[in-house]
Amino acid sequence: MKTIKEISSLETYSVRHPVLREGQSMDSCKFDGDDLTSTIHLGLYINAALVGVVSVFEKNHVFFDSKKQFQVRGMAVLKHHQKMGYGEELLFEAENHAVKYYGTLIWFNARENAVGFYEKKGYQICGDSFFIENIGKHFVMFKKLNPIRF
Numbered sequence: 001m002k003t004i005k006e007i008s009s010l011e012t013y014s015v016r017h018p019v020l021r022e023g024q025s026m027d028s029c030k031f032d033g034d035d036l037t038s039t040i041h042l043g044l045y046i047n048a049a050l051v052g053v054v055s056v057f058e059k060n061h062v063f064f065d066s067k068k069q070f071q072v073r074g075m076a077v078l079k080h081h082q083k084m085g086y087g088e089e090l091l092f093e094a095e096n097h098a099v100k101y102y103g104t105l106i107w108f109n110a111r112e113n114a115v116g117f118y119e120k121k122g123y124q125i126c127g128d129s130f131f132i133e134n135i136g137k138h139f140v141m142f143k144k145l146n147p148i149r150f
């Protein structure tokens with residue numbers, strides 16, 4: 001059985017670490033703002049196993065003038081569960097959360113290898129690429145949210 005539910009920031013580490021921080025310390029899985037009350041972490045379970053996570057932060061980016069923006073971070077699906085539609089389900093729920101809290105735009109720093117995934121979901125690149133230490137090339141990507149999606 002597949003379920004998506006809210007989880008704690010610590011629970012995300014079992015997916016964040018192997019997928020996004022392989023070879024780095026467990027501490028590297030902690031993101032600024034993880035435990036703010038405005039932050040949400042979602043986990044996708046197959047039966048009792050957590051296989052995918054995404055986190056949503058209420059945070060504006062200087063590139064955009066939309067009033068209330070949300071940042072998606074820590075989007076990750078365990079290797080053997082990728083390309084099964086789980087990533088897009090998590091992203092859809094992240095968007096629903098932002099819409100529910102009157103967000104008008106979602107943005108994030110996308111890894112170069114994930115840009116194609118986000119483009120399929122209607123996100124666009126904004127600006128030039130930049131490097132994040134220990135991870136690699138990234139692009140800022142964004143999508144304006146349609147408040148009528150339910």
Ligand SMILES: CC(C)(COP(=O)(O)OP(=O)(O)OC[C@H]1O[C@@H](n2cnc3c(N)ncnc32)[C@H](O)[C@@H]1OP(=O)(O)O)[C@@H](O)C(=O)NCCC(=O)NCCS
Pocket residue numbers: 019020075076077078081082083084085086087088089109110111113114115116117120
């Ligand atoms: C990127 C990631 C979250 C996508 O999750 P996923 O469960 O594998 O993706 P889905 O199965 O939901 O894919 C949805 C669609 O995007 C496509 N897609 C998935 N990953 C892709 C990629 N890296 N590049 C281009 N297209 C991709 C799928 O083929 C599918 O296309 P379709 O609708 O035409 O069949 C996942 O592969 C992952 O964790 N990758 C490693 C970590 C990472 O890069 N995270 C993003 C950090 S910014």
